Amino acid sequence: MLQLTIDGKRVEAQEGMTVLEVAGSEGIIIPTLCYHKALGPYGVCRLCIVEAESPSLRRTVVASCALKAREGLVIETATPRIISMRRTLVDLLLSGTVPSSPLKELARTSGILREGFRPERTDQCILCGLCVRVCRDSIGAGALRFAAGEENRYRVAEGIRLEEERCVGCGTCAAVCPVGAIQVKDCAEERDIVVYGETANRLKLESCSCCGAHYAAQKFVDRVLSRIDEELRAGIRKLCSECARRYYAEALTGFFPVEIKKVQRTSGTEQRP
Ligand code: SF4
Ligand code: SF4
Ligand code: FES
Structure with a gap:
């Protein structure tokens, strides 16, 4: 097991876990948009940025979805620098697309209050891939x-x-x-x-x-x-x-016959107008 610190809390991680996964397992929520557990890290949206430091790594801003946990790593997920950078990223996303509910929620939690965006796109896609x-x-x-x-x-x-x-x-x-x-x-x-x-x-x-x-x-x-x-x-x-x-x-x-009776059921789908 590896020992690291996230937001002042000592946590343990298995070899191969990313910082995002370790934080999630400890209930520390880091916002993401281009991450899905079924796929490898892509590092496009940058919303999952954190500040990381260790004896072999000077303090730096990195995407936590792509950063592997390692012994002695010290992670800060919400420093003033990180909050400000995330706010800029969300602001950029808002100016590019029609804001969806998740994006509006991100804007709210990032402290972005302005309304009436004039996005360049006419859909909600954020091109996360x-x-x-x-x-x-x-x-x-x-x-x-x-x-x-x-x-x-x-x-x-x-x-x-x-x-x-x-x-x-x-x-x-x-x-x-x-x-x-x-x-x-x-x-x-x-x-x-x-x-x-x-x-x-x-x-x-x-x-x-x-x-x-x-x-x-x-x-x-x-x-x-x-x-x-x-x-x-x-x-x-x-x-x-x-x-x-x-x-x-x-x-x-084996208690019932394997052959099952035909049952009448409606498909539950809508009728096309
Ligand atoms: S449609 Fe756009 S926002 Fe949705 S997954 Fe694809 S690239 Fe991402
Ligand atoms: S584009 Fe078609 S094949 Fe590809 S994931 Fe979507 S539904 Fe499935
Ligand atoms: S979740 Fe998008 S860069 Fe990490």
């Missing part, structure tokens, strides 16, 4: 990209673009977006991936073979199945999570 990375690195689809290219992602007018052919409709991009600039809208038998308020892709939804509920995009289900051994695939039933839970519970206990 989480959606691009999760689609490429976790889903393996690579359907999202910065319109102006990775090198020029701060050309604010252009934002991100979605390539329909590559998108499998999993919705992970919407799940990781910190400001709601991407959304998933299920309606009847279709799923829309909505980027900046516009439908960027529309996909057919798969129905549960037991209850008929729509539970995932067909293209996504096909992609998952294509990665499974052919022999195994033949025995797989297309079930929603609720029916899958019942099916396997019944199969495991």
